[in-house]
Amino acid sequence: MKTISLQTELAELLNQDQVHHDLPISSLIEEALMRGEGKLSVTGALSVETGAYTGRSPKDKFIVKEESVKDKINWGAVNQPIEKDVFTRLFQKVVRHLGQKDKLYASRGFAGADEGFRLPLKVINEFAWQQLFARQLFIRPTAEDAESYDNAFTIVSAPSFKADPAVDGTLSETFIIVSFEERIVLIGGTEYAGEMKKSIFSVMNYLLPEQDVLSMHCSANVGREGDVALFFGLSGTGKTTLSADPHRSLIGDDEHGWSSNGVFNIEGGCYAKCINLSAEKEPQIWNAIRFGTVLENVVIDEKTGEPDYDDVSLTENTRAAYPLEAIPNAIFPSLAGHPNTIIFLTADAFGVLPPISKLTKEQAMYHFLSGYTSKLAGTERGITSPEATFSTCFGAPFLPLPAARYAEMLGEKIDQHDVDVFLVNTGWSGGPYGVGSRMNLQHTRAMVQAALHGELRTVETTVDPIFGLHIPLHCPGVPDTVLKPRDTWSDQAAYDAKAAELAANFKENFKKFDNISDTIKAAGPK
Numbered sequence: 058m059k060t061i062s063l064q065t066e067l068a069e070l071l072n073q074d075q076v077h078h079d080l081p082i083s084s085l086i087e088e089a090l091m092r093g094e095g096k097l098s099v100t101g102a103l104s105v106e107t108g109a110y111t112g113r114s115p116k117d118k119f120i121v122k123e124e125s126v127k128d129k130i131n132w133g134a135v136n137q138p139i140e141k142d143v144f145t146r147l148f149q150k151v152v153r154h155l156g157q158k159d160k161l162y163a164s165r166g167f168a169g170a171d172e173g174f175r176l177p178l179k180v181i182n183e184f185a186w187q188q189l190f191a192r193q194l195f196i197r198p199t200a201e202d203a204e205s206y207d208n209a210f211t212i213v214s215a216p217s218f219k220a221d222p223a224v225d226g227t228l229s230e231t232f233i234i235v236s237f238e239e240r241i242v243l244i245g246g247t248e249y250a251g252e253m254k255k256s257i258f259s260v261m262n263y264l265l266p267e268q269d270v271l272s273m274h275c276s277a278n279v280g281r282e283g284d285v286a287l288f289f290g291l292s293g294t295g296k297t298t299l300s301a302d303p304h305r306s307l308i309g310d311d312e313h314g315w316s317s318n319g320v321f322n323i324e325g326g327c328y329a330k331c332i333n334l335s336a337e338k339e340p341q342i343w344n345a346i347r348f349g350t351v352l353e354n355v356v357i358d359e360k361t362g363e364p365d366y367d368d369v370s371l372t373e374n375t376r377a378a379y380p381l382e383a384i385p386n387a388i389f390p391s392l393a394g395h396p397n398t399i400i401f402l403t404a405d406a407f408g409v410l411p412p413i414s415k416l417t418k419e420q421a422m423y424h425f426l427s428g429y430t431s432k433l434a435g436t437e438r439g440i441t442s443p444e445a446t447f448s449t450c451f452g453a454p455f456l457p458l459p460a461a462r463y464a465e466m467l468g469e470k471i472d473q474h475d476v477d478v479f480l481v482n483t484g485w486s487g488g489p490y491g492v493g494s495r496m497n498l499q500h501t502r503a504m505v506q507a508a509l510h511g512e513l514r515t516v517e518t519t520v521d522p523i524f525g526l527h528i529p530l531h532c533p534g535v536p537d538t539v540l541k542p543r544d545t546w547s548d549q550a551a552y553d554a555k556a557a558e559l560a561a562n563f564k565e566n567f568k569k570f571d572n573i574s575d576t577i578k579a580a581g582p583k
Contacts, residue, residue, distance in 0.1 A: 063239050066150070067211060068375050070298055076161045080185075082192065082349050085162065088185035092160075095186050099362035100379070101348030104355060105186045110247040111354050111372035112208060113255060114231045114455050117246075119144075121236040132461045141580050143226035144234055146416035148243055150225070153535055154218045155183060162188035165206055166195035168257050170391045171321035173271055174314060176206075176261065178211035181254070187214055189353050190250040193380045195257070196325035197414040210240045210260060212253050214304065214491060218245040235260060250353065250378070253456055254328055258312050259321055263457040271315040271466040274452030276300035277308040277322070279393040285320055286509050287313070289451040290402030291326060291430045295483040296499075297329065299402065300489055301341050309381070313394070315470060322391035331355055331375040334366040346385035352377055395474040398509050407445070408433035408493040409556040412535075413504040414526035415518060418471045419580035421478040422464045426570060426577075427563060433486060447560040461572050480510045485547040504533030523556045524582050 067300050070076070082086070089095050095105035099482045119139040120130055121475035137523055155161060161180045169175035169430040180191040191212070219230040231246035233256055251449065257272075265272040275289040276296050281304070296312060300472060309322030310329070329342045331352070336343040346364070354575040356368035366375065401424050403410060428448040449460045457464065471478060483501055487493035499566045507513050519541070531537055537543060546552040560582030567573075567581060 063148055065242070066149065067213070070152050070156055070161075071163055073161070073180070075155065075159055076163050076181070078580040080162065080188070082189065085185050085189040085192065086349070088160070088273075094184055097362065097422065098346075098352060098355075098357050098364050100346050100350075100364070100548070102346045102350040102352045102359045102473070103186060103189065104364070106354055107248040107250070108370060110231065110249040112249060112374045113251055113454070114233065114247055114249075115186070117227065117231040118233045119235070119236065121238070121459060123236065123238045123341060126237050130457050133555065135454055135481065136457055138225060139234060144236055144243070144424055146484050147220065147227070147232070147234070147242065148213075151213060151218050151243060151245055153211070153518075155181070155215055158183050164188060164192055165198055165209070166325070167198065167469060168197060168261055168315060169321060170323070171314065171316060171318060172264065172534045174268060174319065174321070176257075176264065176314055177206045177378060178257065179206060179209045179211040180214070181211065182492065183217060184248070186351060187216070187248075187250050187253070189349075190378050190493070191253055193349065193351065194254050194328060196327040197380075198382065208240070210242065210257070212242045212244065212256065214244045214253060216244075216246065216248040220246055228383075229453070231519055237263065239401055247254070250351070251376070254324070256321065259455045259457060260508065261312070261314070262452075264456055265314050265460055266458060266466065269317070271470060273313045273315060274311065274455065275313055276310045277313050277320050277393070277396075278302055278305040279388065280305050280509065282445065284397045284509065285393045285395065286398045286400065287320070287396050288400045288402060289425070291446070291448055291451060292314065292330075293522055294404045294430050296402055296404035297342075298485050299340065299400070299483075299502070301339070303386065306386050307381070307384050308388060308391050308393055314535050314565045318393040319392060320396060322381075324381075327376060328378045329332075329377050330376050331364075332369065332373050333368050341384055342377065345379045346377050347383070348378055350379040350481060359409050363515050394566040395470075397511075399476055399478045400505060400508065401451075401479070402481050402483055403424070403430045405429075405484035406488040406490035406544070406561070407480045407540055407555050407559045409484040409552060409559055410480070410484070410489065410524065411501065411521060411526055411528045412482050412486065412496055412512075412539060413508065414480050414521070414528050415513065416480055416526070417580065418468050418478075419576050420525065421471055422468045422577050423567075423580040424480055425467055426460055426464050426573070427566060427581075428453065431490070445559060445566075447566045459572070460570060464573075464577070477511070477514065481508075484538060486542060487547075488551075491526065493545070497539075500535045501540060502518070504532050507532050509533070522583070523560050525580065
């Protein structure tokens with residue numbers, strides 16, 4: 058008996074009569090409302106709830122251990138292997154499950170705004186609202202697009218299918234599995250739509266470096282003179298706030314590639330956090346939440362239809378998914394030249410890192426690999442004082458390849474294009490969290506602007522004795538007194554102790570990296 062290929066089974070599913078292909082945004086919203094999947098807010102956005110899963114399930118993510126990738130993947134807790142036959146059986150069960158649904162929704166799109174490196178995508182969903190999410194987050198094809206989709210990566214999302222770990226080889230009812238040889242992302246047991254977005258980012262983080270393109274978890278914008286800036290930073294560091302500049306055009310807010318042509322957005326939309334959202338603080342996101350936008354787990358007033366962005370009763374991870382077109386100063390296509398400036402953002406709750414410092418190439422690679430910020434007391438159960446947290450390359454959960462691969466590519470590109478790299482601390486000054494004060498946002502903006510305009514290239518600097526960072530002694534629009542962190546503490550002995558504590562955290566974290574040169578290791582704290 059001849060075995061039917063997975064791609065043939067997939068094609069048969071996509072060709073069934075109940076599959077609605079490439080529906081317009083308005084029709085998907087109508088479908089979602091008729092099926093009771095969500096409701097409209099007063100702004101016209103579609104509000105949905107994702108049930109038990111209001112965020113990603115990193116422990117349920119797998120990569121199929123296939124011959125062509127098994128010696129390249131950085132296997133471990135992030136990239137868990139699953140055998141090919143286990144994946145095949147589960148895929149076939151999911152396809153049969155979806156085939157029994159009265160309606161399915163499918164569409165085509167791309168990941169990657171640079172046509173030389175873009176990845177064709179197909180997405181099939183059982184929920185209309187998740188198809189709407191995919192249409193807004195991925196790059197939408199135009200009428201002129203004639204590219205073949207024969208080699209597309211296909212996302213198959215079946216939230217209502219619950220795995221049986223004892224039978225299906227998963228760790229729970231939920232699974233997110235990538236097969237690079239079959240070019241399939243299989244998702245089940247979770248309604249959280251962000252799994253689709255981040256799975257494709259993980260795919261691109263494997264495929265792009267194979268084409269000598271650095272994939273990056275960062276935002277990017279471009280000035281009127283064509284000067285490009287990248288902003289790396291974990292949650293709470295100000296990446297979205299500082300990259301949203303009315304005097305610069307947005308390339309993208311989260312995922313980018315850096316090729317020999319320059320920088321390009323991987324996505325066609327934004328997936329913005331909504332917690333404590335206000336029109337005053339983040340007007341671009343506020344104004345983007347309108348008809349066509351998906352609001353995830355935002356509480357809506359039953360009588361008025363008003364979203365309550367301060368209500369965290371469902372989750373603190375409330376989200377809005379909208380197309381780049383909703384941002385007035387976004388550029389299309391979303392690509393630009395090579396970066397002039399890279400900003401690493403950290404919210405240091407220890408209060409010991411400088412508000413801005415210039416990095417050598419080796420320091421840039423060290424801090425890129427470290428991906429440091431702080432967790433604050435009260436943000437998670439059991440945290441009673443600030444804790445250092447590190448996420449490799451500012452995107453550890455999405456990196457299939459060894460970290461050194463991405464860091465080496467960054468170092469090469471910094472050299473090749475003479476890029477200025479800065480570490481900007483948006484955290485605390487004058488003492489740690491609870492003693493000192495949060496960095497003045499206007500000062501931070503002035504420092505970022507000075508960095509982008511090249512005003513810090515020739516400014517005299519001093520070297521921090523513990524972290525080795527080059528601290529400018531002057532910065533336009535910023536008092537000199539705030540630039541050197543030790544001088545802002547009333548108890549300088551306490552500063553020294555706290556700085557030594559953070560330096561030790563950096564060094565301990567860096568022990569996990571293999572095959573890192575001594576020059577990069579030496580670029581860390583002393």
